[in-house]
Amino acid sequence: xxxxxxxxxxxxxxxxxVKRYTIQRSFFTQVGMxxxxxxxxxxxxxxxxxxVAADASENRILxxxxxxxxxxxxxxxxxxxxxxxxxxxxxxxxxxxxxVTLLSxxxxxxxxxxxxxxxxxxxxxxxxxxxxxxxxxxxKALMGRLDRLSAEATRQEQSLQELQAYFQDQKSxxxxxxxxxPARGWVTSDFGSRLDPYTADRVMHGGMDIAAPHGxxxxxxxxxxxxxxxxxxxxxxxxxxxxxxxxxxRYGHLSKMLVKAGDRVKRGMHIAAVGNTGxxxxxxxxxxxxxxxxxxxxxxxxxxx
Numbered sequence: 001x002x003x004x005x006x007x008x009x010x011x012x013x014x015x016x017x018v019k020r021y022t023i024q025r026s027f028f029t030q031v032g033m034x035x036x037x038x039x040x041x042x043x044x045x046x047x048x049x050x051x052v053a054a055d056a057s058e059n060r061i062l063x064x065x066x067x068x069x070x071x072x073x074x075x076x077x078x079x080x081x082x083x084x085x086x087x088x089x090x091x092x093x094x095x096x097x098x099x100v101t102l103l104s105x106x107x108x109x110x111x112x113x114x115x116x117x118x119x120x121x122x123x124x125x126x127x128x129x130x131x132x133x134x135x136x137x138x139x140k141a142l143m144g145r146l147d148r149l150s151a152e153a154t155r156q157e158q159s160l161q162e163l164q165a166y167f168q169d170q171k172s173x174x175x176x177x178x179x180x181x182p183a184r185g186w187v188t189s190d191f192g193s194r195l196d197p198y199t200a201d202r203v204m205h206g207g208m209d210i211a212a213p214h215g216x217x218x219x220x221x222x223x224x225x226x227x228x229x230x231x232x233x234x235x236x237x238x239x240x241x242x243x244x245x246x247x248x249x250r251y252g253h254l255s256k257m258l259v260k261a262g263d264r265v266k267r268g269m270h271i272a273a274v275g276n277t278g279x280x281x282x283x284x285x286x287x288x289x290x291x292x293x294x295x296x297x298x299x300x301x302x303x304x305x
Contacts, residue, residue, distance in 0.1 A: 076142055083149055090156050094163065176243040178221035178301040180267065182251060183274055183285045185212030191297040206295040207250065207288035210274075214283040218251055218272040220265040221301070229260050235286060236278025241265060246293075252286035253277050 006028075008021040189209035193202055224243035232238040235252030239259070242248050255275025265271055276283045289298045 073142070080142070080145055080149065083153075087149065087152050087156060090160070094156065094159050098163070173245055175223045175267065176245055176247060178243065178247070178249055178289055178298070179303045180219065180221045181210075181302055181304055182221050182249070182287050183210050183212050183216055183218045185210040185216065185274070185284070187211075188284060191295070191299070207252075207286050208298045209284050209286055211282065211284040212274045214255060214273075214275060216274040216283075216285075217270050218254065218274060218285055220267060220269045220271050221249060222247075222267045224249070224265055226259050226261050226263045226265060226271075229257050232278075234279030236280065237272075237275065239272055241271075246291050248290045250286075250288040250290070252288075253280045253284060255283075 004025050006023045006025065008023055010019040010021070012019070187208060188211045189205055191208055192205060194205045195202055220241060222243050224241040224247075226239060227242045227248070228238065228240035230238065232252070235250075237252075237254040237257055239251040239254065239257055240248060241251075251272055253275050254272045254277060256273040257271070258273075259265060259271050274283055274285050287298055289296045289301055
């Protein structure tokens with residue numbers, strides 16, 4: 001049967017008596033269990049410490065990321081506000097241009113500029129609606145605002161493309177509209193009713209007669225294409241230029257033609273010379289402007305003094 005106790009003998013030096021100590025075996029068991037408990041507690045504390053340290057490090061990283069995201073979110077809000085303000089300015093400018101050009105925009109109920117919305121309808125979105133952002137706005141809400149801004153930007157782009165096309169057309173129209181004197185000289189006969197110099201009958205004069213020295217330069221009053229260059233009855237040598245938009249100009253009694261049918265001409269280009277060909281009482285240029293085949297007073301188209 002195993003011993004339940006141990007005897008510990010202590011033998012001192014010299015003549016001191018030997019001391020004996022009796023130790024119960026259960027004591028060693030308790031001491032061992034105590035040591036195991038201490039070791040277990042130490043290991044558990046170490047594991048907990050490292051977990052807490054890891055969590056602290058992760059929390060620090062998360063805090064830094066959170067600060068970065070907040071900064072980025074603030075930047076996004078500021079950009080949305082800026083874009084919304086820009087779109088609002090563009091829309092106001094678009095409305096002004098449409099008021100000037102008389103272009104209408106049914107989508108925004110615009111004709112001669114901005115109009116009041118009808119009862120029960122809402123006005124177009126502006127920067128006020130787009131930029132009322134709060135610090136608690138969620139990323140999902142921001143994405144919704146960005147989608148609306150994108151749609152608004154697309155609509156504005158389409159509107160500006162329409163205006164660009166209009167102004168491009170107007171530029172082409174202005175380039176094609178006769179606006180300068182075709183020749184310098186003295187106006188001897190204006191557009192309208194006059195006495196025929198040969199028959200003394202009152203007849204309709206469909207153009208303007210400009211007296212000038214023989215060989216004086218004749219210039220194209222605007223851009224266009226020569227559609228006729230040749231003889232035409234009493235008008236002698238004749239040039240006809242098609243300027244587009246239904247506008248044509250005619251030049252009669254020329255002594256010389258420097259362009260031919262099919263040539264493109266520009267405003268101010270030297271195209272012919274004053275002459276006395278055909279039925280004429282002296283060197284002069286017979287100049288006509290016709291719009292859709294109907295004669296117009298050339299003076300209405302001349303912007304020069």
